[in-house]
Amino acid sequence: MKILLFDIDGTIVDVKKSGQKALFDAFLEVTGQDCSKINLCMAGKTDAGIIKIIMEAFKVDNSQKNFIITNYIKNLENNMKIINSFIMPGVMEIINFIKQKDYYVPGLLTGNMYDGARLKLEYFELFKYFPFGAYGDNHCNRNDLAIDALKRLKHLYGDESFSNEDIIIIGDTPMDIECGKSINAKTIAVATGPYSMEELAEHKPDLLCDTLENTSEIITFINKSSI
Numbered sequence: 001m002k003i004l005l006f007d008i009d010g011t012i013v014d015v016k017k018s019g020q021k022a023l024f025d026a027f028l029e030v031t032g033q034d035c036s037k038i039n040l041c042m043a044g045k046t047d048a049g050i051i052k053i054i055m056e057a058f059k060v061d062n063s064q065k066n067f068i069i070t071n072y073i074k075n076l077e078n079n080m081k082i083i084n085s086f087i088m089p090g091v092m093e094i095i096n097f098i099k100q101k102d103y104y105v106p107g108l109l110t111g112n113m114y115d116g117a118r119l120k121l122e123y124f125e126l127f128k129y130f131p132f133g134a135y136g137d138n139h140c141n142r143n144d145l146a147i148d149a150l151k152r153l154k155h156l157y158g159d160e161s162f163s164n165e166d167i168i169i170i171g172d173t174p175m176d177i178e179c180g181k182s183i184n185a186k187t188i189a190v191a192t193g194p195y196s197m198e199e200l201a202e203h204k205p206d207l208l209c210d211t212l213e214n215t216s217e218i219i220t221f222i223n224k225s226s227i
């Protein structure tokens, strides 16, 4: 069994910052404060972590949080209809390959909250291919998402069905690599997000690709990386 846990933004799709815009607009609508000038790199962070940072920076009471989230999801749904998003090269080929066998378990390990992930992927009719997911609703730290994913996978499939090295985390940021390492999973880093090949290489992923287009190299790696 091989469990493939994909990041979303910069890895499966490029939604042209529609999520960031949706969140900043939601924050303005609910609090009246413009947080768009905040110096914050969102890549690799979880939605829970991003919302916490912004709320603390602007001293917003926690009672506003659910209103911000509700507006965020509503804005994101609208943005997905008007922003020119696209699926990253090679993604469909990998999905088409792994969906052929039950041996491969495709899933998500994403900083997006569940509803955000669903909206971004349903737009491309891709959400149905990822029956398993660890989402950024409650965890501020991506490593905690990985621990949560591992726990639930063990519960679902049993301790004996796979080793941690049969989990492969695929993402576009150093945080994806680090969270994979934190649970002794294998990592594939892809430079289709904000980080260059050189920057990602510093974090020593098990496989580093400029895009996911070289499907045969990626499939070979996935099949090989068992113990």
Ligand SMILES: [Mg+2]
Pocket (backbone or CB within 6 Å): 007, 008, 009, 010, 011, 043, 044, 171, 172, 173, 193
């Ligand atoms: Mg990403």
